[in-house]
Amino acid sequence: MRLDLLPRDDVSRLREWLTPVVAFGVALIIGGVIVWLMGRSPVRAFQVYVTEPLSQGWAVQEILLKATPLMLIGIGLAFCYRADRWNIGAEGQFVIGGLCGGGVAVLTHGSGAWWVLPLMLMAGIAGGMLWAAIPASLRNRLGVSEILTSLMLVYMAQLLLDYMVRGPWRDPKAFNFPQSVMFDPAATLPPLLAGGRVHWGLVFALVAALAAWIVLNRTLLGFGIRALGEAPRSARFGGFNERRITLVVFLMSGGLAGLAGVAEVAGQIGQLQPSISPGYGFTAIIVAFLGRLSAPGIVLASLVMAMILIGAENAQIALKLPLDLARVFQGVLLFCLLGGEALTRHRVVLGRG
Amino acid sequence: MILARAPQPLVQLDGIVKRFGAFTANDGVALTVNAGEIHALLGENGAGKSTLVKILFGLLQPDAGSILWQGKPVRIPHPEAARALGIAMVFQHFSLFENLSVLENLALGLPGRKADAALSRDAAVLARRYGLALDPAASVWSLSAGERQRIEIIRALLQQPKLLVLDEPTSVLTPQEAEGLFTTLEQLAADGASVLFISHKLDEVRRLCSAATILRGGKLVAHADPRRETSRSLAALMVGSDVTEVRRETRAQGKETVTVLEISSLGAPSPDVHGVALRDVSLKVAAGEIIAIAGVAGGGQTELFAALSGEANRVSTGTIRLLGRNITQASITARRDAGAAFVPEERLGQATLPRATLSDNLVLSLPRVDSASRLGWLDRKGLRERLSAVVSAFDVRGSGADPEARRLSGGNLQKYVIGREILRQPKLLVVNQPTWGVDAAATQNIRLALMQLAEAGAAVVVISQDLDEVFAIADRIAVMRAGRLTEARPTAAVTREDVGLLMTEGVVETHGGQRDAA
Numbered sequence: 115m116r117l118d119l120l121p122r123d124d125v126s127r128l129r130e131w132l133t134p135v136v137a138f139g140v141a142l143i144i145g146g147v148i149v150w151l152m153g154r155s156p157v158r159a160f161q162v163y164v165t166e167p168l169s170q171g172w173a174v175q176e177i178l179l180k181a182t183p184l185m186l187i188g189i190g191l192a193f194c195y196r197a198d199r200w201n202i203g204a205e206g207q208f209v210i211g212g213l214c215g216g217g218v219a220v221l222t223h224g225s226g227a228w229w230v231l232p233l234m235l236m237a238g239i240a241g242g243m244l245w246a247a248i249p250a251s252l253r254n255r256l257g258v259s260e261i262l263t264s265l266m267l268v269y270m271a272q273l274l275l276d277y278m279v280r281g282p283w284r285d286p287k288a289f290n291f292p293q294s295v296m297f298d299p300a301a302t303l304p305p306l307l308a309g310g311r312v313h314w315g316l317v318f319a320l321v322a323a324l325a326a327w328i329v330l331n332r333t334l335l336g337f338g339i340r341a342l343g344e345a346p347r348s349a350r351f352g353g354f355n356e357r358r359i360t361l362v363v364f365l366m367s368g369g370l371a372g373l374a375g376v377a378e379v380a381g382q383i384g385q386l387q388p389s390i391s392p393g394y395g396f397t398a399i400i401v402a403f404l405g406r407l408s409a410p411g412i413v414l415a416s417l418v419m420a421m422i423l424i425g426a427e428n429a430q431i432a433l434k435l436p437l438d439l440a441r442v443f444q445g446v447l448l449f450c451l452l453g454g455e456a457l458t459r460h461r462v463v464l465g466r467g
Numbered sequence: 468m469i470l471a472r473a474p475q476p477l478v479q480l481d482g483i484v485k486r487f488g489a490f491t492a493n494d495g496v497a498l499t500v501n502a503g504e505i506h507a508l509l510g511e512n513g514a515g516k517s518t519l520v521k522i523l524f525g526l527l528q529p530d531a532g533s534i535l536w537q538g539k540p541v542r543i544p545h546p547e548a549a550r551a552l553g554i555a556m557v558f559q560h561f562s563l564f565e566n567l568s569v570l571e572n573l574a575l576g577l578p579g580r581k582a583d584a585a586l587s588r589d590a591a592v593l594a595r596r597y598g599l600a601l602d603p604a605a606s607v608w609s610l611s612a613g614e615r616q617r618i619e620i621i622r623a624l625l626q627q628p629k630l631l632v633l634d635e636p637t638s639v640l641t642p643q644e645a646e647g648l649f650t651t652l653e654q655l656a657a658d659g660a661s662v663l664f665i666s667h668k669l670d671e672v673r674r675l676c677s678a679a680t681i682l683r684g685g686k687l688v689a690h691a692d693p694r695r696e697t698s699r700s701l702a703a704l705m706v707g708s709d710v711t712e713v714r715r716e717t718r719a720q721g722k723e724t725v726t727v728l729e730i731s732s733l734g735a736p737s738p739d740v741h742g743v744a745l746r747d748v749s750l751k752v753a754a755g756e757i758i759a760i761a762g763v764a765g766g767g768q769t770e771l772f773a774a775l776s777g778e779a780n781r782v783s784t785g786t787i788r789l790l791g792r793n794i795t796q797a798s799i800t801a802r803r804d805a806g807a808a809f810v811p812e813e814r815l816g817q818a819t820l821p822r823a824t825l826s827d828n829l830v831l832s833l834p835r836v837d838s839a840s841r842l843g844w845l846d847r848k849g850l851r852e853r854l855s856a857v858v859s860a861f862d863v864r865g866s867g868a869d870p871e872a873r874r875l876s877g878g879n880l881q882k883y884v885i886g887r888e889i890l891r892q893p894k895l896l897v898v899n900q901p902t903w904g905v906d907a908a909a910t911q912n913i914r915l916a917l918m919q920l921a922e923a924g925a926a927v928v929v930i931s932q933d934l935d936e937v938f939a940i941a942d943r944i945a946v947m948r949a950g951r952l953t954e955a956r957p958t959a960a961v962t963r964e965d966v967g968l969l970m971t972e973g974v975v976e977t978h979g980g981q982r983d984a985a
Contacts, residue, residue, distance in 0.1 A: 332845055334830065336845075341823075344823075347813065348817050351811055351818065351831060352799075353799040353800035353803070
């Protein structure tokens with residue numbers, strides 16, 4: 115016996131949008147079973163993961179805080195994935211963005227000038243773009259798979275950051291802890307509301323989402339990206355330059371990841387540390403697909419994913435469940451999403467032979 | 468052995484109804500194919516032929532109606548079930564894996580077979596018997612449409628089917644190849660197998676088929692014996708009115724002419740090991756002139772089209788001039804801006820994005836200076852207006868005002884693709900296989916449109932494997948073979964035999980040992 119996947123002729127729009135919702139539901143059930151097997155109450159886990167983060171003011175704020183980088187990176191990745199270009203290295207572009215932006219803050223420490231923050235943001239964007247331009251150029255010029263190069267550059271970025279905060283940029287007064295000086299107020303993204311923790315990065319992310327929606331749906335460039343992803347021959351026939359689009363989507367993706375990185379260090383952490391990301395760049399891949407590579411979808415998906423991350427932290431305390439369980443759940447969720455996607459576009463038929 | 472000559476029905480479809488939303492594609496259609504019969508299924512684009520065949524092959528489920536297979540009622544829930552019954556299908560749109568070899572593609576379509584020497588041997592036997600030359604090791608992506616179709620035909624024949632369904636099988640074959648295929652089909656029929664033959668070439672149907680079912684607008688119009696009908700009467704049944712065949716008038720001579728396209732000694736290396744290198748190709752096309760480039764699939768037509776359109780520029784020697792301007796290295800967009808328009812061979816995936824709407828797909832061939840894309844913005848309103856102009860001028864039929872390209876039948880999509888270019892009023896139009904798989908009425912419309920474009924002063928280059936088409940519309944005919952192009956000669960001065968000879972042997976107008984030096 116054999117299972118065949120036969121393409122469906124017609125997939126309704128409603129069905130396409132229901133897919134991630136159903137996938138999320140299935141992932142919740144699988145997650146519940148895992149929690150149950152670990153000897154905890156799945157109902158209590160659901161409360162800790164979903165209900166509590168949504169019902170408490172501080173937790174909502176934390177969700178927005180965590181959703182910010184996911185949204186920025188996920189939006190950028192949507193450009194790449196729509197063009198069928200596989201940027202797996204947003205984590206590295208995020209780190210480099212944080213490193214470049216944070217570097218400006220470290221080097222201008224004490225100046226307090228107004229231009230420090232804008233310069234940091236620009237440096238962060240430029241750093242992320244540069245890091246993303248490497249796999250794009252290697253693909254364009256030498257035909258190297260961008261999947262491998264972008265992923266390998268993640269580790270280079272992490273080691274580079276590690277070196278900088280242990281070496282040249284270490285705070286001399288930090289008792290040999292590997293960290294930079296705390297940034298000046300002029301080098302810090304102000305909170306949106308006085309006393310709150312949510313910073314301007316969220317606004318950047320929402321603006322980026324709007325801009326991405328416009329570019330993807332209303333411009334020639336967006337059409338070219340779509341054409342390249344869907345049928346490269348028609349992109350060539352339409353006169354779209356394949357290499358240029360490859361470079362552009364990587365630059366946009368890297369730039370947004372870099373912006374997320376600098377917003378994280380300037381808005382949330384306030385200094386450079388050996389690690390500035392709990393894997394946002396990788397989680398954002400799931401966010402991008404959960405949001406069906408559309409800007410509004412990604413905004414929503416980043417909030418959902420942030421909720422799970424907060425829930426996982428709570429679960430550590432409330433249920434003594436390991437943080438790794440959140441990663442397992444992310445994996446289960448991605449699996450359900452991709453599976454759901456396959457089942458939306460295909461139907462399963464039992465075959466012989 | 469039953470020797471009775473009474474026809475044994477192999478498959479009987481009765482009262483088949485299939486609706487897509489409000490649209491009824493099949494409305495009480497009946498079809499009976501007898502054992503050992505070559506049966507034609509005739510109808511215009513959108514008549515419901517493809518729907519009926521998909522139901523027969525298990526790809527669609529009818530909303531009403533019954534199917535009897537050898538007298539017993541059957542359900543065909545999926546293609547696997549159809550294959551188990553003994554139905555094999557050769558589709559108009561190929562289902563091949565581009566990155567795999569010919570042999571691997573054959574194996575993938577055949578449960579229980581591997582891409583091994585035995586399969587290669589079986590395929591070679593069939594290929595030889597039916598004159599379907601194929602290199603089993605070649606990668607599919609490097610093959611032309613004609614060669615790809617041969618894979619599909621051989622794959623179907625390897626299943627030793629009781630019923631072989633062929634959707635527009637001869638559109639990419641040369642007359643000789645088509646004749647070879649007919650011999651094959653006649654042999655199959657003599658062995659007791661049945662053939663359901665979907666074609667728009669009525670001469671072929673009359674030559675080959677002993678029965679015909681004719682559909683129009685989703686309804687059954689007639690059962691007929693094509694051997695007792697004329698092409699004209701069959702066409703009249705199909706479209707519901709008399710069809711006038713389009714013929715090119717002899718053009719008035721002596722008018723002062725402007726050279727629009729001038730190709731001089733063009734050379735380009737082969738895009739890959741299975742491709743064809745262009746060698747020393749020269750051609751001049753004047754305003755108001757239609758030049759046809761005939762030739763068998765894989766003779767370099769695809770490469771010539773790529774060189775002319777500039778979509779994949781590999782030209783190493785020679786020049787291409789458009790209205791005197793050297794465009795040899797120009798991009799496809801620059802060429803469009805200079806007044807050229809192109810219709811490529813593949814309708815889905817090259818001429819159009821399958822999942823994009825027709826109005827969005829207009830963007831692919833619009834030069835950047837046109838109004839629809841000012842400053843990189845998509846002007847959706849302008850595109851929709853433009854689309855309605857194309858739809859009404861070229862009678863493009865599809866469901867809804869602005870359907871996705873993949874929702875259109877082959878003929879309607881081709882009318883859209885050609886209409887999209889002609890409405891731009893180009894000075895030069897290069898068309899590759901303009902009427903492949905297009906029904907009789909649409910074919911005439913497309914040819915008429917090409918002639919009107921030439922009348923209006925444009926230069927038209929038609930790359931076609933259909934000799935009827937070549938002789939119907941061209942002012943001059945050139946033949947492409949092995950990357951070389953013969954001199955274009957006035958249509959009146961060449962015969963079909965001349966052209967057929969050039970297509971197959973490439974001996975250019977010489978006698979004895981005087982062959983053209985390579």
